[in-house]
Amino acid sequence: MPTLLTQLRQRFHQALGAAFGPEFATFDPLLVPASQPKFGDYQSNVALSLGKHLGRAPVQVADQILHYLALDDLCYPPQIAGPGFINLTWQPVCLGRQLQALQGDARLGVPQISEPIRVVVDFSSPNIAKEMHVGHLRSTILGDCLARVLEFQGQGVLRLNHVGDWGTQFGMLITYLRQVVQPNNLEELELGDLVEFYRAAKARFDSDPVFQQLCRQAVVDLQSGDPPSRAAWEFLCRKSRQEFEHLYEQLGVALLERGESFYNSMLSGVVADLAQAGLLVEDQGARCVILEDFVNKEGKPQVLIVQKSDGGYNYATTDLAALRYRIEQDRAQRLLYVTDAGQATHFAQVFQVARRAGWVPPGVELVHVPFGLVMGEDGKKFRTRSGDTVRLQSLLDEAKARAHADLTERLATSGRAETPEFCTSVATRVGIAAIKYADLSQNRLSNYSFSYDKMLSLQGNTAPYLLYAYVRIQGIYRRGGEQLTAAVVNLEQETELLLGKHLVQFPDVLEEVARDLFPNRLCQYLFDLSQKFNKFYETCPVLVQEEEERASRLALCNLTAATLKLGLELLGIPVLERL
Ligand code: ARG
Numbered sequence: 001m002p003t004l005l006t007q008l009r010q011r012f013h014q015a016l017g018a019a020f021g022p023e024f025a026t027f028d029p030l031l032v033p034a035s036q037p038k039f040g041d042y043q044s045n046v047a048l049s050l051g052k053h054l055g056r057a058p059v060q061v062a063d064q065i066l067h068y069l070a071l072d073d074l075c076y077p078p079q080i081a082g083p084g085f086i087n088l089t090w091q092p093v094c095l096g097r098q099l100q101a102l103q104g105d106a107r108l109g110v111p112q113i114s115e116p117i118r119v120v121v122d123f124s125s126p127n128i129a130k131e132m133h134v135g136h137l138r139s140t141i142l143g144d145c146l147a148r149v150l151e152f153q154g155q156g157v158l159r160l161n162h163v164g165d166w167g168t169q170f171g172m173l174i175t176y177l178r179q180v181v182q183p184n185n186l187e188e189l190e191l192g193d194l195v196e197f198y199r200a201a202k203a204r205f206d207s208d209p210v211f212q213q214l215c216r217q218a219v220v221d222l223q224s225g226d227p228p229s230r231a232a233w234e235f236l237c238r239k240s241r242q243e244f245e246h247l248y249e250q251l252g253v254a255l256l257e258r259g260e261s262f263y264n265s266m267l268s269g270v271v272a273d274l275a276q277a278g279l280l281v282e283d284q285g286a287r288c289v290i291l292e293d294f295v296n297k298e299g300k301p302q303v304l305i306v307q308k309s310d311g312g313y314n315y316a317t318t319d320l321a322a323l324r325y326r327i328e329q330d331r332a333q334r335l336l337y338v339t340d341a342g343q344a345t346h347f348a349q350v351f352q353v354a355r356r357a358g359w360v361p362p363g364v365e366l367v368h369v370p371f372g373l374v375m376g377e378d379g380k381k382f383r384t385r386s387g388d389t390v391r392l393q394s395l396l397d398e399a400k401a402r403a404h405a406d407l408t409e410r411l412a413t414s415g416r417a418e419t420p421e422f423c424t425s426v427a428t429r430v431g432i433a434a435i436k437y438a439d440l441s442q443n444r445l446s447n448y449s450f451s452y453d454k455m456l457s458l459q460g461n462t463a464p465y466l467l468y469a470y471v472r473i474q475g476i477y478r479r480g481g482e483q484l485t486a487a488v489v490n491l492e493q494e495t496e497l498l499l500g501k502h503l504v505q506f507p508d509v510l511e512e513v514a515r516d517l518f519p520n521r522l523c524q525y526l527f528d529l530s531q532k533f534n535k536f537y538e539t540c541p542v543l544v545q546e547e548e549e550r551a552s553r554l555a556l557c558n559l560t561a562a563t564l565k566l567g568l569e570l571l572g573i574p575v576l577e578r579l
Pocket of ligand 1: 122124125126127162163164319322337339
């Protein structure tokens, strides 16, 4: 069943075609939400743009459109306002009909894409043996949400973890492993904290020139496939992977690991093909591409180095190889890269070179999906009290511990008794949900400050608030409300009408998220939904005697709960039946 907005759009297409000729039947009706409730629900701005196009007064154009616009079953008679806006207001019966149909629909009106495309979502992507920091956490949470929304639409999503598992740091790590740890049997070695290990190796590297020399040799050995070096590298990757996987498991995030090393054998081909395309120049022994529209401080065109003078390749070369592989082998038509905003230049340059090399067929979309920094509550970079980078595991643990303390207190004040297992499981899920939601509910482009108190609060736009809203509705069923499947919905009270209007927008919001890639849009929608539900619930008793009224109001509860559940799931947050 098409959404109401889709139906409205179709009616405009018909009217535009009938009024101005078939070539106008595909003209965008420019439907946007009304700027104020008194103007209705939506407005069409098409008469203004069409007026310009046709050289006629927009009000006249609007008049002509109305003449052909058949909307009786959807809206009240449209009103022309101001310079030629067409104001539209849903008829309550039409909303009721739509809400009745939605009750039997597990997809809540969200259409299944008829011609799915392959979408690559490149996200999380931490670096082996290095710190997995809050930036990677943001990427993991945002990327997972976008992947979920696209998957739900029916797109063929490939969730790729472009792990940093190659590069000069391995010379240092392998040498340190050999020299200091001297393993007889790698498998028996307990590395403990890999990040500590990295720090120690780096400290030696910075202070010991002999060690540095050995490290350089180790890189060469590793790249030439020397078996012991290879084994040491594999060991380090495996250890790191275990740590990452433990985090992903707690976060409920699935990813396919395809790290930088996967593209090793393709790097020389990338450089050769760039040369073939006539894009390569040499600059002091390095091979590079002169970029368009990027200038350095002296006003000279910037270059993108794809092979260093020592023959080594870099981050950009690997990304060029990966991009090509994803388009040619994976057949991806949309490539999303979820990283911090600091990498915007890197991606703009890589995309430009790939396009100029002819590797991006028309219709293939390359998108960097940037996000801002995580700050401490003091507005400075997020750090522990001692000034260290915050470890992701301790961050999750702290959120869980605080959620546990909140729960224990709540149980004590309300005199409720629950098993320890129940408390641990609820606290774990609420803690993780709070962290995820705090991240997703911000406009990703801005920096946000990390505050346990705010994210765990029961008030405001938080995960606990939404989880509670869901649980409260479940309580209605426990008190005797029946689960209905096709109840007739009458939107008589103002609060019912506002809730109904909001409920039917869910598919349109998902479409927006899939297009613009801003999960906070979905968060805001769900938050508004719970607030509208609360107003309805305060003013309209649900478990009343009168049968039709009871069924209609239960249906609104039902749909609200289903929308909250599905919406939260798409954010990567499973609901709880009891809190
Ligand atoms: N490993 C990189 C980092 O930690 C992120 C990789 C993002 N993906 C990519 N294809 N470059 O910054």
